[in-house]
Every structure is written in structure tokens, then in C-alpha cells.
Amino acid sequence: MLLDVKGLRKSYPGGDGPVPVLRGVDLSVRGGETLALTGESGSGKSTFLHLVAGLDRADAGSIWLDGEEVADLDDRGRARLRRGTVGIVFQQFNLIPSLDVAGNIAFQARLAGRDDPGRVADLAARLGLEDQMAKYPEDLSGGQQQRVAIARVLAARPKLVLADEPTGNLDEATAERVMEVMTALVAETGAALLVVTHSERLAAGLSRRVHLARGVVS
Amino acid sequence: MRRQIARALWSHWRRAPLLLFTLVAGLALATALWSGVQAINAEARASYDAAAATLGEGRFDQLVREGGIARADYVALRRAGWQVSPVIEGRLGGVRIVGLDPLTAPGGIGPVAMDESDLAAFLSGDGAVYGAQAALDALPPGPAERVLAPDVAPGTVLTDIAVAAGLLGRDPAVIDRLIVAEVQPRIVPPLDEVAPGLTRRTAQGGADIGRLTDSFHLNLTAFGLLAFAVGIFIVHGAIGLAFEERRPLVRTLRALGAPLSTVVWMMGLELLALALIAGALGLALGFALAGALLPDVAATLRGLYGAEVAGSLSLRPGWALAALGISVGGAALAGASALWRIARMPLLAAGRPRAWARGGARGLALQAVAGALLLAVAGGIVLVGGGLGAGFAALGALLVGGALLLPPLLDRALALGARTARGPVAGWLWADGRQQLPGLSLALMALLLAMAANVGVSTMVGSFRSTFTAFLDQRLFADLYVDAGDGDRGAALEAALAGRATVLPVLIVTGEVSGVPVEIQAARDVPAFAANWRFLSAGPDPWGALASGRGAFVSEQLARRAGLSLGEAVDLPGGALPVVAIHADYGNPAGQVILGEAAFRARFPEVSAERFGLLLDAPEAEIRAALADLGIDDSAITDQAALKAFSLGVFERTFSVTGALNVLTLAVAGFAMLMSLLTLAAMRLPQVAPVWASGLTRVQLGRMELARTALLAGFTALAALPLGLALAWMLLAVVNVAAFGWRLPMMLFPGDWARLFALALLAGALASAWPAWRLARTPPAQLLKVFANER
Numbered sequence A: 001m002l003l004d005v006k007g008l009r010k011s012y013p014g015g016d017g018p019v020p021v022l023r024g025v026d027l028s029v030r031g032g033e034t035l036a037l038t039g040e041s042g043s044g045k046s047t048f049l050h051l052v053a054g055l056d057r058a059d060a061g062s063i064w065l066d067g068e069e070v071a072d073l074d075d076r077g078r079a080r081l082r083r084g085t086v087g088i089v090f091q092q093f094n095l096i097p098s099l100d101v102a103g104n105i106a107f108q109a110r111l112a113g114r115d116d117p118g119r120v121a122d123l124a125a126r127l128g129l130e131d132q133m134a135k136y137p138e139d140l141s142g143g144q145q146q147r148v149a150i151a152r153v154l155a156a157r158p159k160l161v162l163a164d165e166p167t168g169n170l171d172e173a174t175a176e177r178v179m180e181v182m183t184a185l186v187a188e189t190g191a192a193l194l195v196v197t198h199s200e201r202l203a204a205g206l207s208r209r210v211h212l213a214r215g216v217v218s
Numbered sequence B: 001m002r003r004q005i006a007r008a009l010w011s012h013w014r015r016a017p018l019l020l021f022t023l024v025a026g027l028a029l030a031t032a033l034w035s036g037v038q039a040i041n042a043e044a045r046a047s048y049d050a051a052a053a054t055l056g057e058g059r060f061d062q063l064v065r066e067g068g069i070a071r072a073d074y075v076a077l078r079r080a081g082w083q084v085s086p087v088i089e090g091r092l093g094g095v096r097i098v099g100l101d102p103l104t105a106p107g108g109i110g111p112v113a114m115d116e117s118d119l120a121a122f123l124s125g126d127g128a129v130y131g132a133q134a135a136l137d138a139l140p141p142g143p144a145e146r147v148l149a150p151d152v153a154p155g156t157v158l159t160d161i162a163v164a165a166g167l168l169g170r171d172p173a174v175i176d177r178l179i180v181a182e183v184q185p186r187i188v189p190p191l192d193e194v195a196p197g198l199t200r201r202t203a204q205g206g207a208d209i210g211r212l213t214d215s216f217h218l219n220l221t222a223f224g225l226l227a228f229a230v231g232i233f234i235v236h237g238a239i240g241l242a243f244e245e246r247r248p249l250v251r252t253l254r255a256l257g258a259p260l261s262t263v264v265w266m267m268g269l270e271l272l273a274l275a276l277i278a279g280a281l282g283l284a285l286g287f288a289l290a291g292a293l294l295p296d297v298a299a300t301l302r303g304l305y306g307a308e309v310a311g312s313l314s315l316r317p318g319w320a321l322a323a324l325g326i327s328v329g330g331a332a333l334a335g336a337s338a339l340w341r342i343a344r345m346p347l348l349a350a351g352r353p354r355a356w357a358r359g360g361a362r363g364l365a366l367q368a369v370a371g372a373l374l375l376a377v378a379g380g381i382v383l384v385g386g387g388l389g390a391g392f393a394a395l396g397a398l399l400v401g402g403a404l405l406l407p408p409l410l411d412r413a414l415a416l417g418a419r420t421a422r423g424p425v426a427g428w429l430w431a432d433g434r435q436q437l438p439g440l441s442l443a444l445m446a447l448l449l450a451m452a453a454n455v456g457v458s459t460m461v462g463s464f465r466s467t468f469t470a471f472l473d474q475r476l477f478a479d480l481y482v483d484a485g486d487g488d489r490g491a492a493l494e495a496a497l498a499g500r501a502t503v504l505p506v507l508i509v510t511g512e513v514s515g516v517p518v519e520i521q522a523a524r525d526v527p528a529f530a531a532n533w534r535f536l537s538a539g540p541d542p543w544g545a546l547a548s549g550r551g552a553f554v555s556e557q558l559a560r561r562a563g564l565s566l567g568e569a570v571d572l573p574g575g576a577l578p579v580v581a582i583h584a585d586y587g588n589p590a591g592q593v594i595l596g597e598a599a600f601r602a603r604f605p606e607v608s609a610e611r612f613g614l615l616l617d618a619p620e621a622e623i624r625a626a627l628a629d630l631g632i633d634d635s636a637i638t639d640q641a642a643l644k645a646f647s648l649g650v651f652e653r654t655f656s657v658t659g660a661l662n663v664l665t666l667a668v669a670g671f672a673m674l675m676s677l678l679t680l681a682a683m684r685l686p687q688v689a690p691v692w693a694s695g696l697t698r699v700q701l702g703r704m705e706l707a708r709t710a711l712l713a714g715f716t717a718l719a720a721l722p723l724g725l726a727l728a729w730m731l732l733a734v735v736n737v738a739a740f741g742w743r744l745p746m747m748l749f750p751g752d753w754a755r756l757f758a759l760a761l762l763a764g765a766l767a768s769a770w771p772a773w774r775l776a777r778t779p780p781a782q783l784l785k786v787f788a789n790e791r
């Protein structure tokens, strides 16, 4: 099992005490599996992804990722996890503004020690970014930026790819193309993919589908 | 309505207290820096005055008469318009007591130039004696109050003339000598008519410290302005930001019907109020600073002014007004353009605050061109030459040009670093530094100027110190300096001291060489001269050539003005001689020619020596006794060795105080960086959050923040080195020559540079310490907000 989440709880401070968002989430993902995570706005999908990626800490429960308990890791351990084991694509503002496209795509792979210029060029070509390599994020359209973010995560060859509404800001046609490329590339590397999406059509293209509501996954 | 506008404008500060703090603190620091430098300059002046005061007695002509001068003669001279002042002196327990009349003594004589309030203390009751601790201790017990005054020459106490007469048990109506003030009324009756029988003893020549120090003051003043410029950079940044951020507010106010003129007017008024508050704060700060930096001054003043410790450090209205003026003027300078842009802003323009100081590639290129042009202008002015004004214009062009060139240069350097960096983190660090550059460039320019001022100050002060020390060694190498009064007694002195001292007669005539007024002097062929004199340039064996009458030395001033160089003949009475060496003669307005003693006597047989330098081979007491037997009393003897040591001590104190100026300017520049980093911190999260998400820890990010600022500070320091050296060179070789006619040799102190470089890195690291710490402690939830759907 690549990812095994049990009894995950998280609450945020609110006006009258802590407001629970996740109330005991259980979820298992095998290597190579592709999942769609759906749920209403505010149901805690992003929160869940952030916890799995080691970006934030849970209140209770366990997250076993590739044989490691994420909750036991310190800041450095979590950073190592983010470099090599899990890659995340946010809905927006994924890119490092001071680096050009080529630098952005290669950044995480180089951090993980998996620098491979051939793969960067290949990914760029597959995602239609060959002509943008010397540009800076602020000069790219939203769709281009998302493709760069996807290329960056895939270049690092993580075992688990998390994507938080990666196409939320894109028009439908573009969104579909981006998702297609992403699923194809993930399949090639044998990684697992967990995508948060509202789109029925996108969810239909994936192998499994889970729903988050009232703090639990069904 | 005005109240509503004021409230709206003010509300901005409540939401942005950091910005308000930056603005007020920046202005206050700029003012404090300026006041601090003023205080240091004042300290320098006080020190020189003190040094001059101890030389004072030798600086003035004196009237003497065998057996003393009657009070009636003194009164007659004063009535006739002669500016003379009486002195009674003698020895008591090995201490030389000098009684002065403070009402008539020329300025610069006495502990310090006194003003009226001090007179009362000086004159009252049993009186007070002023002297260094050792001299006061050596004084036999007596009723006079002992006041510590370290500025008074060693072994001497000063007091009122009546007190001196009392202490010495002398008739106050018999005066030992009269000091002749430098400036006399244009028409006074000849001395013989008013008071026959008085001899005029001319002032001791030699080191004219006053003129030498004028140059030092000019340089320090230039640096004081530079320090203020550093402050203005900070203010400019803070005010620019404060106004830019309120553009949306101004737009809203106008849309709601507030007239533009009222808004601009009120913002100006608000700025004025802030500037006044900041100026007052800065004044207090500068005041505290001066007190902390100048404990020596306080001690001296305490000694001189008795209970009135606050005397010189009390708030003088002029000083306070100047400080407030500087603060308001600086704010006006920095605020004018910001206000102008607000006033010109079209109503429908985007209310979004423009990104602060975003330069863009074109802006950088423009800046580079403007900077290069200014440097070229500075170079051109130096090449073409000109007066003092041109020199200062060149200085200004150099500094502004250097500051303008900094951001483009840094941008290029960082781009190069990013291209050649190994590893993703290093690559990002360089690229990120480049991205931060526009927001930090004002602070970095301030750092550049501060560093350049530092290199300049240390070079200038160092050069000045070695020059001054060498010059004192050269000019004051004798142990005692004796005025024999006339040639016959001089000859007797030479005979009497033979075997007990090396006697160096002062043989001097004045004349003209190629239209330049000169003093022609003789140098006796003794090893001490060769051991102590340093030349600016010299042919082979200059002393041999001098002693054998085959050549002459000329001073730098004469060489410059008469266009003489080594080997060329200098036209002298009795035949021309080739120049075999050019020596430094700092501060002397006249030119100088040195001849061998034999050659001098052959050319000027009528001149006999009245004054002598003595290098003692026998105990000083024995020599003094021998001189007393010849009728030469203590007033005609100057202890040059003690004088030199004392003068050096006084200067040393001033030099060490200027070191504080360096640290201070750097601290202010560091503060500017801190403020810029803090204002940038809010824009920072979106830039670092993706890096964090990609697998760096927050602690690593904090460390990068430190490294990046240190990197920028380090590069700036590197750029500041040539700029500072150019600055020092201009001051020493261009401005000084234009102002005083001689060039202060420039010396390099690489050890200082290394220390400064380390200090710049430290300033950068300290400035970024807090922002870096904050970044390292940012809660993950806050970083994650960057990626949240709505921002």
C-alpha cells in the first residue's frame, strides 16, 4: 500500500472554539492507482491533501506514506517527503516567480537529486511548453502556468501525485487537455494520482472516486 | 470636511504602524547622524584649538625687556591702540606658572577660548589654576582652586595674572612680557615712540597646525553631508512608500468629492508635522550620541567649566534649529516628488498601488547610462580642473553616479551568479536576490554610500594621521627650542652648550623666488636631520649635496607654484642652485628653500642665529641652568618633545572618535535594509511558498534569507571600495589642492577594508535576522493560503 490514512482528524480555530473539518478520514491508495476526490466547497479536500503532502500537521490519526508515518516526521523529514515521494499541484500560484520555466520545471527534480535534462525537455514538449522555456511565470497564461506546475511535479518522479483542482481556473477544453496529459504521464511513471475536482467528466476518466462529506470519506 | 480627510489620511498609519515607524525613525536617524557628525567635528575643532593653545605662546610675537615691563608701558601701548596682553610667569615647585589676562589675551591662548561666563570663575576670589593632572599634583599647596584641564601643556598651569603674581610673590605691576596679537589696527604709532626699550621677539616658525587642520575640517564636513545623504536615502524610500500606498485612498477621497488641492495640502502638512517630530527625536538622539561618543570632551569641559558640565553640550538654539531644518528639508526633498505624483494622478487612474520601486529592465538600463554619464562628468571635471566648487561638483557627480550604477551592476552580477550556480537552491538564491533587487535598491544605495564614506573616512583619516605624525617628527625632532633674543647671546649659547647638546641654529631670511614669497633656511649637517626628514621626491644623496653646497631643497608649495622639479635650478640670491629634493611643508602659505649651513652663511653673512633647536646629550635641568646663566629664562624655552607627544595625543583622540562615525553610518544603512526587508516581507510569501512546497524547510528558507541579504551587502561592499577610494582621492588630491595648495598623500589601509567588509556583511545579516526569523516561524497555514482558491 502506497498511502494508508486512518482516523485523520483536523480542526481549525474558529470563533467559538475549534471547528472540526476532518473527523476521522480513512483512505488507502495503491501504487499506480488514480483517484478523484470530490466534495462540496469547504468540505476539507484541500486540508486533506495538505496533510498527506506533509505541508501541515494533523490533530490525530495516522498517515502512512511509502512506509513512513508522516506524523512522526519533523520539518526536515517532511521536506524530504515533498522533494522525492509526493508532489503536489495547487490550483494556482504554484510557480517560483524568480525562476524561468525551464528552471521551474527542473527545480524539484534537482532538489530530489533526480536531475534529468532529457526528461525536462521531453515533459516540456509533451505539455506544449517548448517555446516558453525562457519565459518567467508572470508572462504565462493560467493554463500554461498549470502545465509548468504539472511538469515540475512529474519531472521529480514522485510516487504519489496530488493535484488540488489543477484545472479549476481553466476553460473546459483546456482543462480536459491538461488532465489527459497528466493522467497519461502519471501512468507512464507508475505513480499514483489523487485529484481534487468538481468535474464529473474528469472524475469519470480515473480509476476510482471518493467523496468527502461531513469530515469523512465515503 | 477637512477633519474627515485628516481622519482618513491618519487611519492609514494606524493600519501600517511599521511604515510610520520607518518614516519617523528614518528621518530621526538621518538627523541624529548629521548632529552626531557635527558634534564630532566640533570635538575635532576643540582638540585642535587645544593643541594650538599649547603652541599658543609660541605662535605670537612677544614684547620683552630686560628686568621686566612697567605697567605704565603696557597701559600706554593699549591706549595707543596696540593689541597686547600682559603675562607674568615663574616657577613654583618645578611647575611653570603662567598668568594671563583673559580680557586681553588673543584667542587660542589659555585653556580654551573663553567666553564671558567663564571669566568670572577665572578671575574670582583666590582664583583657579588650570592644568593637566601631573602639573596640578606637582604644585605646592595653596588656596587657589585646582581645575583639571588636560589641554594645557605639560608641566604648566595657567591662571589669571593677578593670581600668578600672588602665587609667585611678585609685584603685579611688573610684567614679564607682552603678547602681541596677530591682528593689529592698521595704524599704530611705532613701538619706540610709545614704549622705548622694548624688544619684539618674533613668533616661533615651524608647524602651522591651524592650516593643516583646516583641511581636516573641510574633509570632515564633506563626510558629514555624505552621512546625511545616507539618511536621506532612507527617508526617500519610506516617504515614497508611504505616499504610493495611499494612492487608492487619495483616489477614493477625490471620488467622494474632496478637492485634490486640499488633500495634497494636508498630506504636505502631515509630512511637516512628522518631520518636526522626527527632527526633535533625532536631535535628542544625536545629543545622546555625542555624549556617548565624546566622553573625553565631557571630561575636558567638566574640568574647564566647573559645575557647568553641560556647558558645551547644552542645547544651543542654533544647533536645534539646524537639526529641525535638516529634518524638514530632507523630508521636503524626499516628499516633493511623491506629492507631485499624487497631485498629477488622474482621477480614473488605477487605484492599485504601483509596485514599489519596480524598475524593470529598461529602468535599469537607463539608470546605468545615467550613472556612467555622471562618472564621466566627474572624471571630466577632474581632468579639466578648476576651483573648489568644481571639486565639490565632481564629488557629487561621483557619488550620485556610483549610487545609480549600483542596481544595474548588482543585477548583472546576480544574473551571472544564477547562470553559473551549481545546484537548484543556489540557483534560486541568486535569481531570487535579483528579483528582490528593485525593492532593496534604495537601501543598498544607502549602504553603498555609507561604505564609501567609511572607506573614504578611514583612508583620509589614516593618511592624515601618518602625514601629520611624520610631519611632526620632521619638524619637532629637537628636544628644546630656545629663543636667545639676539645674535650675540646666540653665539654665547652655542659655545656654552658645546658637548652637552647638538645645537641646530635657525638661520632664516625671507625673500622671493620666481615671484613666490619664500623663507630661505639653513640646515646644519647633523645626522638628526637626515634621520627625521622625509622627502616627497629626492635625487641621489640629497644631504650630501646640501652640505657641500651643491644643491637646495624646496617645499612642495614652492615647487608647485614656481613649476620647479628635481634637477632644475632654483634662482637664489648669490646664484642659482639645483633642486636636489622636494619636501613637504604642510600648511605653510609661503614657499621654503633649505640650504646647507655653509652655503647659507656664504650668501647671507649678515644673518646670525637667535633661535635654536637643541638635541640634549646632558640632563635637561643642567641645560636649563646653563641657559639661565646666559640670561635665557623658561619663557624663551619650549619643550618640543613634550609638545609633540601632547599634540599627537590630542589628535589621536579625534581620530578615534571618527571611528565611531564609521560604525554609526553603517548602523543607519543597516537599519534602512531592515526596514526595506520588513516592508517587503508581506510580498515575500508568494515567492517562497512554492519553494517550500517543493521540499525546502522553513528554517532553510530563513537561512537563505540571511544568505541573500549578506550576498547583496557583500557585493555592495565590493562596489563601495573603489567608490570610497575615488572619494578619498578626490578629497585629498583634488579638493585639498584646490582649497589649500598642497596635496595630502593618500595611503591605503587594506586591513581597514577587510574589517569594513566584515562589518557590511554583519550589517546585512543583522538587518535580515528578524525578517529571516519571522519567515522561519511562519505557520504552514499561512504559507498554504498562498495556494488557496481565493486570495
Ligand SMILES: Nc1ncnc2c1ncn2[C@@H]1O[C@H](COP(=O)(O)OP(=O)(O)OP(=O)(O)O)[C@@H](O)[C@H]1O
Binding pocket: A012, A013, A021, A039, A040, A041, A042, A043, A044, A045, A046, A047, A048, B781, B782, B789
Ligand atoms: N488556515 C485556516 N484557518 C481557519 N480555517 C480554515 C483554514 N483553512 C481552511 N479553513 C477552513 O476549513 C474548511 C475546509 O477548507 P478547505 O480549503 O480544505 O476546503 P475545500 O474542500 O478545499 O474547499 P474548496 O472546494 O472551496 O477549495 C473551510 O471551512 C475553511 O474555511
Ligand SMILES: [Mg+2]
Binding pocket: A045, A046, A047, A164, B789
Ligand atoms: Mg480547496
